[in-house]
Amino acid sequence: MRVELREVTKRYGSTIALNQVSLTIEPGQIIAVLGPNGAGKTTLLRLLAGISGPDRGEVCFDGREFDRNDLFMRRRLAFLPDFPPLFAEQSVLRNLAIALRLYAADRPGVETRILTLLEELELLQLAEMPAGTLSRGQAYKTALIGLVTAASELWLLDEPLASGMDPLGLHVLRREVRAAVAAGGTVIYTTQLLEMVEGFADRVLVIADGQVRAFGTLSELRVAAGAPEGQVLATLFGKLHESRS
Amino acid sequence: MKWFRDHDPEFLARLRRDVRNRAEVRQLRLRRPHWNRLRNSKLEGLAGLALLVLVGFGLARQPEGPAALNRGALEATLALVSLFLVSVLERQISGMLTHWPDLATLLRLPADDDWMVRRQWGRGLTRFPFVLLTAFIAAVSVSLDSHPGWVVAGGALLFALTLSVLVLTLATWLAGSRFGPLLSGGLWTGVVLLWLGSKLFPEFKSWLVLVLNQNGEWLTLVLPTGWVIRPFYRWQEGGAAIQWLSLLPGVVLVASLTTALARLPGRLRLRDQALLAYASQIPDDATDEFRKKVNEALTLPAPCSLGELRETVLTRSFLELDLAPDKGGWLERWVWRCWNPAERQLAALAYETLPQWSKMFRLSGILLLLGVSAAGLGVWGKISWLLVGWLIAIGALIYGLAPMGPTAGRLENSWEMGQGTVTAVGLFPLSFPEICRWAIKTARLRLLVGSPLVLLLGAVLGIIHPELISPRGGVECGAVALLAVVGLQPLWMAGNLIGRGGPIFVGRRRFGRRLTWLTLGVFWLGASAGAVAATIWVGFGWGLGCALVSVVIGEVGWRWMTRVVGRGGVELLIPPEVSG
Numbered sequence: 082m083r084v085e086l087r088e089v090t091k092r093y094g095s096t097i098a099l100n101q102v103s104l105t106i107e108p109g110q111i112i113a114v115l116g117p118n119g120a121g122k123t124t125l126l127r128l129l130a131g132i133s134g135p136d137r138g139e140v141c142f143d144g145r146e147f148d149r150n151d152l153f154m155r156r157r158l159a160f161l162p163d164f165p166p167l168f169a170e171q172s173v174l175r176n177l178a179i180a181l182r183l184y185a186a187d188r189p190g191v192e193t194r195i196l197t198l199l200e201e202l203e204l205l206q207l208a209e210m211p212a213g214t215l216s217r218g219q220a221y222k223t224a225l226i227g228l229v230t231a232a233s234e235l236w237l238l239d240e241p242l243a244s245g246m247d248p249l250g251l252h253v254l255r256r257e258v259r260a261a262v263a264a265g266g267t268v269i270y271t272t273q274l275l276e277m278v279e280g281f282a283d284r285v286l287v288i289a290d291g292q293v294r295a296f297g298t299l300s301e302l303r304v305a306a307g308a309p310e311g312q313v314l315a316t317l318f319g320k321l322h323e324s325r326s
Numbered sequence: 327m328k329w330f331r332d333h334d335p336e337f338l339a340r341l342r343r344d345v346r347n348r349a350e351v352r353q354l355r356l357r358r359p360h361w362n363r364l365r366n367s368k369l370e371g372l373a374g375l376a377l378l379v380l381v382g383f384g385l386a387r388q389p390e391g392p393a394a395l396n397r398g399a400l401e402a403t404l405a406l407v408s409l410f411l412v413s414v415l416e417r418q419i420s421g422m423l424t425h426w427p428d429l430a431t432l433l434r435l436p437a438d439d440d441w442m443v444r445r446q447w448g449r450g451l452t453r454f455p456f457v458l459l460t461a462f463i464a465a466v467s468v469s470l471d472s473h474p475g476w477v478v479a480g481g482a483l484l485f486a487l488t489l490s491v492l493v494l495t496l497a498t499w500l501a502g503s504r505f506g507p508l509l510s511g512g513l514w515t516g517v518v519l520l521w522l523g524s525k526l527f528p529e530f531k532s533w534l535v536l537v538l539n540q541n542g543e544w545l546t547l548v549l550p551t552g553w554v555i556r557p558f559y560r561w562q563e564g565g566a567a568i569q570w571l572s573l574l575p576g577v578v579l580v581a582s583l584t585t586a587l588a589r590l591p592g593r594l595r596l597r598d599q600a601l602l603a604y605a606s607q608i609p610d611d612a613t614d615e616f617r618k619k620v621n622e623a624l625t626l627p628a629p630c631s632l633g634e635l636r637e638t639v640l641t642r643s644f645l646e647l648d649l650a651p652d653k654g655g656w657l658e659r660w661v662w663r664c665w666n667p668a669e670r671q672l673a674a675l676a677y678e679t680l681p682q683w684s685k686m687f688r689l690s691g692i693l694l695l696l697g698v699s700a701a702g703l704g705v706w707g708k709i710s711w712l713l714v715g716w717l718i719a720i721g722a723l724i725y726g727l728a729p730m731g732p733t734a735g736r737l738e739n740s741w742e743m744g745q746g747t748v749t750a751v752g753l754f755p756l757s758f759p760e761i762c763r764w765a766i767k768t769a770r771l772r773l774l775v776g777s778p779l780v781l782l783l784g785a786v787l788g789i790i791h792p793e794l795i796s797p798r799g800g801v802e803c804g805a806v807a808l809l810a811v812v813g814l815q816p817l818w819m820a821g822n823l824i825g826r827g828g829p830i831f832v833g834r835r836r837f838g839r840r841l842t843w844l845t846l847g848v849f850w851l852g853a854s855a856g857a858v859a860a861t862i863w864v865g866f867g868w869g870l871g872c873a874l875v876s877v878v879i880g881e882v883g884w885r886w887m888t889r890v891v892g893r894g895g896v897e898l899l900i901p902p903e904v905s906g
Contacts, residue, residue, distance in 0.1 A: 166743075192641075
């Protein structure tokens with residue numbers, strides 16, 4: 082799914098979260114969104130997910146303006162916030178069933194996939210437990226299974242690497258992200274961990290003060306920033322910090 | 327670790343105690359908006375003050391003759407009104423304890439629970455001077471004419487101090503318990519009902535005076551605030567010293583303040599959702615029956631074996647979200663039959679089991695039946711049952727309409743995200759118009775079932791007050807009121823789905839004002855009242871016209887809102903200053 086932002090501006094009171102951001106993201110890529118705290122990363126994801134509406138500009142998918150009431154389009158994207166939204170009193174399995182039904186993904190064969198993931202993520206023994214009794218990491222794993230099995234084309238992940246998941250969960254996350262992208266999907270995730278960007282993300286989007294400061298592959302950014310190998314992001318952030326101060 | 331056996335009385339006692347504690351402990355709602363509202367709101371305190379002072383002055387200047395309250399009734403009235411002070415203080419203390427946002431942080435730091443609670447209790451006392459002043463003014467107003475100035479001032483100050491400390495003790499006992507909200511709700515409901523009664527029926531006041539005159543004495547003895555008010559009054563009238571004996575229970579109560587304080591931390595423990603600690607205390611060789619019993623007691627599902635869980639997943643039985651209509655009441659079953667397959671799917675997503683609408687409807691019916699019977703007795707038997715009938719009939723109307731409101735189950739759910747909350751419509755691929763249509767249809771079906779109640783109520787009003795309206799006119803009033811309610815329902819429903827528990831932002835530039843529940847509620851009531859008023863004073867046609875305007879507003883409103891939601895013009899992330 083081709084993602085486009087056209088001159089998008091978003092304000093919260095007097096604060097400009099995003100300022101005339103224009104951006105095109107082609108399908109089949111992993112995009113890491115980086116930026117200082119309060120840069121506008123989460124706002125960007127919320128705008129793409131349709132939770133917030135832009136004050137100006139347009140958000141388009143495959144050239145069409147985003148319409149929240151278009152269920153077909155809504156099912157093509159999935160947003161996972163930093164704390165996953167689960168129905169606390171419902172069991173893990175019931176939460177997964179609800180997600181699958183909402184994404185119209187309860188097709189034959191999905192049960193095997195769910196069982197494999199539940200076992201792999203050590204959640205099977207908790208499958209009948211209410212989601213409200215899960216730890217943060219376990220809750221994120223549950224939501225991750227829902228996300229993977231819903232098979233949306235565009236994944237919007239807010240700080241997935243700071244989700245409280247154990248190394249096993251993070252391993253599954255990286256593997257499934259790559260698989261989704263290999264199948265033609267797009268994954269956009271925010272992070273503060275520079276070491277989790279190099280070698281994983283295809284392109285990096287750097288945002289600061291509501292504006293796009295850099296967008297491209299690591300090698301493109303290295304050339305643009307004139308940074309030595311392996312220190313591209315550190316150099317970029319250093320320059321960013323200097324320009325802000 | 328100590329292993330507990332299923333016959334171990336210590337284990338069972340501990341289990342029972344913990345389950346009971348969890349049931350009694352109030353959940354903390356540590357949210358900034360609650361806190362801000364609590365700190366900034368002076369309305370309840372001012373209302374309590376105004377009420378007590380007004381009552382005080384009113385009692386001091388009551389007319390002579392049969393309409394006057396006797397001494398016992400005066401004492402009881404003041405004791406009852408003084409409960410407002412308890413409620414004001416209790417709400418403040420409870421709020422300081424349960425909505426304090428910093429508590430979430432402090433609970434994770436090595437801070438002493440008792441210290442935190444006492445500190446917050448102390449902060450809740452900001453309204454104590456308020457209580458003291460109110461009691462003083464009330465006392466002065468009651469005893470203005472009876473004694474010289476210095477006696478009045480000294481006595482009133484002493485009275486105010488005693489009463490305030492008693493009020494504080496009571497408030498501390500009630501803080502954090504379920505009785506606090508009950509007291510507050512009961513008192514304010516009582517005020518509204520008394521006001522309605524006195525406005526609607528001229529004979530209500532004399533009936534109330536009669537009841538108070540007959541029951542004032544024992545009421546004063548029963549109400550804790552009466553334990554201070556009674557001797558104060560007797561002292562004013564130069565009563566015997568023995569009257570001071572009634573202060574004794576008050577003194578005992580005040581002495582229990584430290585105990586009340588010591589109990590506060592226990593009421594404010596955060597709910598422990600993860601109760602798995604018990605699982606490790608059940609021995610491996612315990613019977614399945616015992617395990618099940620423990621898990622049921624802990625409100626957790628009985629654990630399944632991994633084999634069973636695998637089977638549940640592989641057989642796809644967990645994906646069956648369909649509702650079982652046979653488990654619902656008659657109303658739920660009927661509504662379920664009226665849904666088409668797509669709507670049943672939505673209902674299965676919204677509810678785990680069918681909601682209990684029939685129970686509420688049955689209760690409304692019983693109340694109305696009682697009201698009608700009592701009203702009938704009033705008309706034909708010429709007894710004051712008329713008043714009772716009116717009150718119950720109004721209660722039936724309220725009860726009848728309340729459950730008819732919009733409910734979309736977990737589709738109305740909201741989650742905290744960062745500094746705001748976001749609704750299910752915002753997070754999941756849910757079609758806003760589709761849910762709206764389904765929820766509106768459901769609400770209308772329920773209203774349709776409730777309509778005979780409202781029409782019957784209209785007819786009853788016509789029978790009771792033929793000088794005001796005929797029974798047919800009553801039915802017409804009921805019909806237009808119903809139509810107005812039904813007409814505005816979509817707007818209400820749409821708002822509920824977009825921002826449950828908080829106002830709605832409809833694109834800051836497109837719609838500059840916040841559409842709050844209060845606005846919607848006033849709009850709804852205004853439309854119903856307007857339609858009824860037009861029917862009574864102008865004619866049915868005009869009333870019907872007013873109701874139809876409501877229908878148009880509701881229809882146009884939700885369709886417009888749907889379009890704005892589609893374009894992304896509605897902020898589904900509700901900011902903290904307005905959420906919750």
